[in-house]
Amino acid sequence: KRDQEDLQQLKAAVADLDPQSTEIKTFAELPLSQPTTSGLKASHFQTLTDVQQRAIPLGLRDRDILGAAKTGSGKTLAFLVPVLEKLYRAQWTEFDGLGALIISPTRELAVQIFEVLRKIGRYHAFSAGLVIGGKSLKEEADRLSRMNILVCTPGRMLQHLDQTAGFDADNLQVLVLDEADRIMDMGFQSAVDALVEHLPKTRQTLMFSATQSKKVSDLARLSLKDPEYVSVHQDA
Ligand code: ADP
Ligand code: MG
Numbered sequence: 001k002r003d004q005e006d007l008q009q010l011k012a013a014v015a016d017l018d019p020q021s022t023e024i025k026t027f028a029e030l031p032l033s034q035p036t037t038s039g040l041k042a043s044h045f046q047t048l049t050d051v052q053q054r055a056i057p058l059g060l061r062d063r064d065i066l067g068a069a070k071t072g073s074g075k076t077l078a079f080l081v082p083v084l085e086k087l088y089r090a091q092w093t094e095f096d097g098l099g100a101l102i103i104s105p106t107r108e109l110a111v112q113i114f115e116v117l118r119k120i121g122r123y124h125a126f127s128a129g130l131v132i133g134g135k136s137l138k139e140e141a142d143r144l145s146r147m148n149i150l151v152c153t154p155g156r157m158l159q160h161l162d163q164t165a166g167f168d169a170d171n172l173q174v175l176v177l178d179e180a181d182r183i184m185d186m187g188f189q190s191a192v193d194a195l196v197e198h199l200p201k202t203r204q205t206l207m208f209s210a211t212q213s214k215k216v217s218d219l220a221r222l223s224l225k226d227p228e229y230v231s232v233h234q235d236a
Contacts, residue, residue: 017030018057021057024048024057025053032081033124035121035123036124039121042123043119048074049073051067051074054232055078055206058228059078059204060082065208066217066220066228067207067231068210068216068229068231070232079102079208082174082204083174083176084121084126087126087173088124092126092148094127097170097171098169098171099126099148099149101175102117102149102152103176105154105179105182105183107133110130110151121149128149129147129149133156144160144167145167154188158191158195161195169198172200172203174203175203177219177223180220182209189219192223196223212231
């Protein structure tokens with residue numbers, strides 16, 4: 001009962017949040033769940049970087065985002081915090097299947113994202129996995145249907161959506177495309193297009209890149225709905 005009241009209060013606070021707010025400087029000032037707040041604190045994250053300050057309020061308010069900010073500006077938390085919060089507010093459980101899919105151009109970057117997710121998500125009950133190949137398709141497939149959040153590379157993920165029986169993304173709430181410029185430069189356009197075909201149309205999509213380019217805006221046109229543009233030039 002108490003938990004339900006807290007959840008309703010959190011939802012009300014998010015509904016009250018100005019998505020364009022520039023006043024919020026710290027994670028503590030954002031309407032975040034207890035598990036996320038504790039995870040951020042335990043990871044020693046306190047002050048928002050510029051891209052986080054712009055993107056997190058929009059993300060919490062369920063907006064699609066096209067964000068550009070240079071390497072090192074803190075884009076990972078700019079999408080991971082809204083992802084955790086969206087699933088938390090939806091009271092996502094193991095029975096709800098895949099709630100969030102995070103696409104990265106390389107295995108190494110996927111592993112880095114996964115490690116940050118494990119750190120700041122440590123007090124959440126969600127299951128999370130990496131889908132980057134390296135293991136047999138079957139070995140990966142056995143665990144997929146139990147995962148709430150997956151961090152993946154495009155080709156491998158598409159292989160599972162095409163071939164793994166009993167696994168689908170029909171319930172997906174949020175799609176993240178990280179390093180969209182590199183995704184395009186590495187020739188993953190058609191894999192991402194095919195991936196998106198497997199996803200429900202009603203979803204939130206967060207797309208981030210270090211640079212803006214025609215290829216990135218092409219990808220954005222295909223996968224984002226009425227996006228908010230967040231572009232940060234200064235140092236974070
Ligand atoms: P990007 O994806 O934009 O290249 P990252 O998300 O990898 O940037 O973050 C770059 C570095 O900044 C990481 O070491 C990360 O831990 C740190 N960082 C991110 N957000 C914050 C923050 N709010 N406060 C302090 N350090 C942060
Ligand atoms: Mg990054």
